[in-house]
Every structure is written in structure tokens, then in C-alpha cells.
Amino acid sequence: MKKKWALLVAASMILSTLLTGCGSGEEVKLPETDGEQTTQSTESEVSTSQMGEETTLVFWSIGLKLKDDSGIKMPEELAANRYIAKFEEDHPGVKVEVIDQPVDGIHDLFKAANVSEEGPDVIGLWSGTATNEYQDYLLALDEYMTEDEMNMYTGINLCKKDFKEDGEIIALPYNVTTYNIFYNKEYFDKAGIVELPTTFEGLLAVCEQLKAADIQPFLIGDSSGESTTWVTSEFMIDQVGTEKIVDFGTQALPFSCEEYKKSLETWCGLFGQDYTNKDFATLSAWDSIQRFVTGEGAMNINGSWAIGEMEPIMGENLGTFKIPAISGDAPYADYIVSQPGANVSVTTYSDNKELAVEFIKYMTSAEFEGEAHLDTGDLPANNQVDVSIITNPISQTAYSWVKENKAGIGYDSVISVEAANELYKLAPTMISGKLTPDELMQKLGSIQ
Known part of the structure; x- marks a missing residue:
């Protein structure tokens, strides 16, 4: 600031x-x-x-x-x-x-x-x-x-x-990071989930299967806009690609662009359907890890930095997959955010x-x-680096995504610090339904 x-x-x-x-x-x-x-x-x-x-x-x-x-x-x-x-x-x-x-x-x-x-x-x-x-x-x-x-x-x-x-x-x-959805393999098996989702529509279908099996689909912590930023960054990369994303927040790709509106609206579609914990807007991403590893929720949104916290407790019961693409026909649906x-x-x-x-x-x-x-x-x-030093299976999976060389930058890393801080502050209000995506976009546009 x-x-x-x-x-x-x-x-x-x-x-x-x-x-x-x-x-x-x-x-x-x-x-x-x-x-x-x-x-x-x-x-x-x-x-x-x-x-x-x-x-x-x-x-x-x-x-x-x-x-x-x-x-x-x-x-x-x-x-x-x-x-x-x-x-x-x-x-x-x-x-x-x-x-x-x-x-x-x-x-x-x-x-x-x-x-x-x-x-x-x-x-x-x-x-x-x-x-x-x-x-x-x-x-x-x-x-x-x-x-x-x-x-x-x-x-x-x-x-x-x-x-x-x-x-x-x-x-x-x-170092380099990835954004991950971590999941509890036991819960997925109980719900009969065989294939991991690759699109957001597929993710919602997985949530329905888990809910039908009386399992809470997600344990989310977004008190500082963490999950919102990670997921919508993936959605933006899916739509605009790795080169154009660096212009986000400028006249070349303003906050008011249709791609960002679609990203925010799609993400908000996860909420209000009993797919998450009730305190998602007040729980931090870090605290969500502590509750997820003890069995609350079948999935958690975090990043490669959380592997060291989760794996020692969950062991072979921990799995991970990429944040699904916003849609299967998105131009860069097979790209991820890694930086x-x-x-x-x-x-x-x-x-x-x-x-x-x-x-x-x-x-x-x-x-x-x-x-x-x-x-x-x-x-x-x-x-x-000698990759044999990476022995953790979840870390190996995340690193394999990095080595695919299909990765872009999270947009909060390229917009101004002031705009990023405003996003982190307002995201919980938006996913709680107290602020519309359009209103969030307008507030960010007034800062950049």
C-alpha cells in the first residue's frame, strides 16, 4: 500500500x-x-x-x-x-x-x-x-x-x-507452487466416486454423490479470500491463457471483462447448496486444513504448501487432483495455475x-x-533438481503437473497490491451472497 x-x-x-x-x-x-x-x-x-x-x-x-x-x-x-x-x-x-x-x-x-x-x-x-x-x-x-x-x-x-x-x-x-483440491479417498470410495472431475460441472456432480452418501462434500476456509482467488485464477487461465493473464486489471483485460464475471459467477454456484461447511466465510484456509485432516469434509481447496501438513496425518488416505476447468470447451482447459x-x-x-x-x-x-x-x-x-528426492506421492503428483509446462500465473500476483487486498477482503462477502460478482468487479475497477 x-x-x-x-x-x-x-x-x-x-x-x-x-x-x-x-x-x-x-x-x-x-x-x-x-x-x-x-x-x-x-x-x-x-x-x-x-x-x-x-x-x-x-x-x-x-x-x-x-x-x-x-x-x-x-x-x-x-x-x-x-x-x-x-x-x-x-x-x-x-x-x-x-x-x-x-x-x-x-x-x-x-x-x-x-x-x-x-x-x-x-x-x-x-x-x-x-x-x-x-x-x-x-x-x-x-x-x-x-x-x-x-x-x-x-x-x-x-x-x-x-x-x-x-x-x-x-x-x-x-520454489514453485500448485493449487490443489485434496480429497479423502475413504469418503470417495464410500460415495462410489470412481473418476476424478476435470470440469466444474463434474465437480458439482461429485458433490451431489457425496451429499447423497451423507458426506459433507467440502471443508472450505475463505475468510481472507484464499479459495476464491485460487479457483477463479484457474478459471481465468482456462479462458484467457498464460500470456494475456498478465494484463488483468489493465485496459487490455479489465476487471469488468466477461471472463472474470463468468469466473466469479461459476465459483459462487458452489455455495447455497449445502455442499460446504456453514462457516466457510469466517474460517481461514489454514484452519480448514486442521479440520479436514480429522475427517470433516471430503474435499479441501489449498495448495502444494499444505501437503506437508496433511500427508503425515492422513497418509495413504489423502488424494489430490487439479482444480477443475471452468468448462471442458475452454480454450486452455488443460492449463493450471503454478508459479x-x-x-x-x-x-x-x-x-x-x-x-x-x-x-x-x-x-x-x-x-x-x-x-x-x-x-x-x-x-x-x-x-x-534430482526428482528422486521428492518421495511423497502427493508432492510427486503436484510436481508432475508442473513438469507438463502448461501453467499460468495466478491473477492476484499481477494486479496491484491494493486491488488484491480488496479482493481478499470482499471475496467472503460475495460467496456469502451479500455482494454480487458485478459489485465486486466494480469495486476492484475503482482501485486499479
């Missing part, structure tokens, strides 16, 4: 405190490593070693797992911390100062930092507009990458300026650009993303 210039300048004055790990950001202490050091050094390594000085890369991080809230793994066991420490080991005289920034506060802090150009060398951000709005302050990486490296990442277009095929790369992705969830960039004002670029390549390498998958369950964006 836009802040007044005076607020940005004032906020920039506190950056020196933040960069030391005080205030909102938390400096992460990295473990020492005892692995073998590499014998070759880059020019920057040689210069720092010869001078006896330490070069510091300041890294503001979101999107990496730097601590395990469950307490199962110690910080030094997590891939992110191990690889940061290994980078320092491989680059004598270099220290990476990691500040794990709060998700809710990092944007205001980064805006302020950009005013004074006293921000980090490296920054992790959520992918999409949350990164693209800072494109003037993020280093174009193309000249630092080989052609093979540019083609190494799934969903790289979301990390380019304005999401265009020919746009400059301004970030490298940590990076978080990415990492170098700032234009970093004093150590080449070293910083080397660092973000390190932290998005096939080796790192493969090991990070074991910590988080996130699907790797680097397509050079």
Missing part, C-alpha cells in the same frame, strides 16, 4: 538500527561449518583475503525456513542455514548478515530503504507484484547469467519485469553486486532447493 513520501523518509532513518538485527528484523546467527574449503577463489575472495578485510552481504529474508517452530530440527540442521554457512566457507573473508524480516513489515521497510539506498544487498520477497513493484531498485540479472541458467527455473516469467517473456530477470525463485511462491533479488545499490548475484544463485541452486524440499515440502523451481 502506498505511503506518503514523508513517512518513507522518516522510516528510512531507522534502517541503521534494523540492519543490526534490532527492531522488526531478527538477525539469524549461522552455524559454523567444518567442511572442506574450496581451493579456488573468485577475484572478490582474493581481494578481501589479501586486504584482511571482511566483506558483508546484508540479506533481508522472507521465504526461507531459517528456524523450525516445531522444534524438530535445530537451526543448524536446516538447509537454508547450512547453505548460507557453506557460502561463507567457500568465500573466505565474506560474511552474510541474515535478517529474518517480518512478512507484514518488510515492504514498508524496503520502500524506506530504497529512498536512502541504504537497504540490503540481497532481499527475499513474495513473487509477483510484491517483487515487481520494486523493479527500479532490483538488479537486472540477465548479464550475470548464462542462457542455460536463465532456462533453469520453472515459472521464471513471474520473476521478470512486468512478467513479460522478454522482460529482464529481477529475481530467482526459491513461484517466493524469490530472491539483488538491489541496484549493492556495493557487492557480483558477489550478491553469486549468493542468490547459490541459494536457488538445484542442490539447495532439493535439500530445502526436505525441510519444507516446497516444490523446487530449479528444474535441474
